[in-house]
Amino acid sequence: MAGQAWPFRDAVDSFQRIRPLTPAARCSAAIEVLTDIAERRRPAADALKDWGLAHRFAGSGDRAGIASLVYDALRRRSSAAWIMGSDSPRAVLIGALRLQQGLAAASVAALFSGERFAPEPLTDDERARLDTATLQDAPPEVAGDAPAFVLSDLAVTLGDDLIPELKALARRAPLDIRVNTLRGPRDEILPALAAFGAEPTPHAPQGLRIPIGADGRGPALHVEAEFLEGWYEIQDEGSQLAALLAAPQSGETIVDLCAGGGGKTLALAAETGNGAHLIATDGDPRRLAPIHERLRRSGAGAEVRSPRGGRARIDVLEDLDGTVDRVLVDAPCTGSGTWRRNPDAKWRLRPGSLALRTAEQTQVLDRAARLVRPGGRIVYVTCSLLSVENDAAVDGLLSRWRGRFTVIAATEVLAAGPASLREAVRITTHGIQLSPHRTGTDGFYVAVIARNA
Template sequence: MLADIADRRRPAADALKDWGLAHRFAGSGDRAGIASLVYDALRRRASAAWIMGSETPRAVLIGALRLQQGLAAPSVAALFSGERFAPAPLTDDERARLETATLEGAPPEIAGDAPAFVLPELAAALGDDLIPELRALARRAPLDLRVNALRGSREAVLPALEAFGAAPTPHAPLGLRVPVGADGRGPALHVEAEFLEGWYEIQDEGSQLAALLADPEPGETLVDLCAGGGGKTLALAAATGNRGRLIATDGDPRRLAPIHERLRRSGAQAEVRTPRGGKGRADVLADLDGTVDRVLVDAPCTGTGTWRRNPDAKWRLRPGSLANRLAEQAAVLDRAARLVRPGGRIVYVTCSLLPAENDGAVAGLLARTGGALAPVPAEAVLAAGPSSLAEAVRRTGHGVQMSPLRTGTDGFYVAVLEKRA
């Protein structure tokens, strides 16, 4: 599978699914274990190849067992026994490298397991924390939940999840964090009765905090412009207690498919406007221009802040991908600027750590609108969230940046712009 992912530049989830279909004799435990190995190897692909002196899938897997899972050479050798389904025994060179090789002297793209071409952008955002942040991005992500305030409080839900080790998240007031197992996988909470009854949603704490910093008010007209599956739509509805007009849409109608069931399950109320396909499609938001109180733009981006969850994405990233995302961000921000009323606000969110997608995109909008919009100061934005978050985030030129190292979340960026009256 590692060879297939590398050769065809395909998502790891697709390769894992195809392997499972072709090897139906493998049980769910085997498939979960294999998936964990694949994702761990992708998280540490560059550094594992460095210490093993080879970029072959076998070398990467061996190196990842040491770097990501902390196994010593004898433990790795016991796994590589050559018996039954086990891989061939370690060679003398492989054992020697496991015992002696280090990352000392490795360049940043190796030590941090990231594509070299994004390092200047990441360094501009992270400064002296570049390598520590990249290593935090190479760790496994936690399993976070957002309690649905429309159904009940966090305290009311917590007893039902205590058996899974759930505990409050460090920052989000409605968040719960569930420990993952040794294989990096959490319990199947999506089949629990409380989930099916809409008491909680699976959502990274950073995403929860981004919706919280949007600071929606009851009675407002709100538009979730890039709603996708609806995670932040649901959070906005809960934050206002369903006491507002909430419209959800997305430029890609396929991404909206899950939102209808999620709305039903959660009790959240939102009007979903699905655009029709084709170049001549009508603007489903044209009637709202100049009237919206708050527009959430959860923009399409490179996803560099989610590499803990999607480690294969960083190796599929190309310079052209960034250029495409920048064009898409400009388009959705321009659309948001037409929607918002005088005195209204645009809340711009990405799950990226790249300044070009964050402050750069905001600066571009400010220039294009010729002074019609003004950034809301970071302290005013952070006032909508907990004080612990304000102490942890990085403040940027136009917004705030969350990150695995500083906030323990995915790498979310939030900026708020107000339209001048």
């Protein structure tokens, strides 16, 4: 059955309120959510939220377990469909249980038994495919679980590492936090997180990595006292390193042009010890909403400038044109470097949406170019592995502002980061590429461009 109807809502409400869902019942729920995603072409988070609202008897552990199954299936959607010979939600989940969780056919059959709330039993063909099918002859877009239309672009950046990097992007992401040095050093907070198995991240000097469970979940760190007191922020190590490579200096005027929720704003404030005049803004004022509480909690000092709407929209940075020492452009992008965390995003990516993002990157880079003073620097960052969003965007800036900007050599940019990073990153034409396979982080790109004096 491609999409089995959910059997609980009337018959067994009271039973399921007492006991958590069985693993088999979670598989049934995951198939239902995957069917909703496929039929309505909607984000996984929306489908999971609606499922939870419609099945309130499911506890938080059940909802998290179902979400883990759904996201694992999306991570391996193409390869799972290949080995199962079908792209139905049921087939994709079965294939993902083998590919992502390493379950043998007998273990999958125990979940797909057709018994109480379980999916229908495996067919003979499904059993045979679980036992014998391989990815040996699969094309790159299947072996790497990525949209075919971006492979040629990804190959520009990743070269011979294309398939290993794509496979790394199909794994679960780690849980990283950045220790807020405005509160104290990393060593001071480490004992408080020892119970969670926290260990220093491989590269970021203020990062800690927390092991995730078999279901892909980490602990609820956002409710811990140390988080509420501003000792740390949840932030991928790659994002931490991008802020570090921006090399902010005390005494500078720094604009975080696409600040969003403020993750990198807080990192810049900590790196300068609140010694810089830091200004955070974003083209969408709704994205700035969380920054105020995060600044308060962390003790970070930053001026937040929210754009005002209306027909006569006012540029809230106009008074700074030509005076800013450093502009961080954490540009809107496809997020291809974060597919470990947002696997459904890769399947919703279309050529049109990519073109929209590159147009936005042109716009924010040109805005940064007007802000930065002679001798100042633009730090261009994306969470993308696509060259069209990275080196090509820098090429566009250099072409449009011919003779007025110079790219800073990667060796100089890397000098602001830890020595271990220098051997791990991939150097591109204009910048530095972090990636899951090479650095164990999300896929971040960093380029630094100086305005000529």
